[in-house]
Amino acid sequence: MNMPLILLYNLDNSKGAKIRRMCLPLGLRARLVKPEEYGLPLGELVEGAAPETPWEGEGFSDEMLVLVNCTGPLLDRFLQGFRRNKIPPVALKAVLTPTNRTWDSAALHAELLRERQAIQEGQAAHAGKEGI
Template sequence: MEKLLLIAIPDTAGVEQIAAKLRLRTVTVAPENYGKSLGSLAGYAAGTVPVSAETTLPETGLLVMCGLKNSRMDKLLAALRTAGIRIPHKAVLTPTNQNWNVYQLAQELERERQAMEKR
């Protein structure tokens, strides 16, 4: 099932509009659900993960793409670029990260971003 998890994204309406054109379902994740696993937020396995209170989310939010084929993902990313919607912290739901909570994903994406900047 193709869907997007929208986490603390400032321009939720813009992303939802693009998703609707591409016939993608969106799920806006409320802060009280940040401790749940990404898989459960996407509608797969249920579960909660310990929440680290120290972690903050990026001000541009997080976008998690669930079940999208590469061609659909390319169309989504191109449409976001064309619309000027900047979400630097994007991820694909995987068997590994489906058991992470929102904070764990944010930490990993930030680590990856910093590693790329050092190159």
């Protein structure tokens, strides 16, 4: 199944509704991921699997998007839609890859936080060197 899909985390609100409406004309299916599904591998979530037992690990409250089967032009139109529809950005975004499809939602969230922290630290390090 190669249909473009967006997994939405912690967006069961008006912002998430705007994102879902924005997806319709783009031909993107949007799926809200519930905290009890956080333990499923991302690949299984994409395939519509349901957890045998609810996730009991530590959840997260950050908004997060996982883009599945989104080509470059479609991805560009999706991201431009945020600006066009005046939707505030979602800080944590990932594309489903062969590597991360075996990760669960909590592992992906942790990795995205590590990446964001590394980028922020790198920017701070570079900012300090500008005066040299």
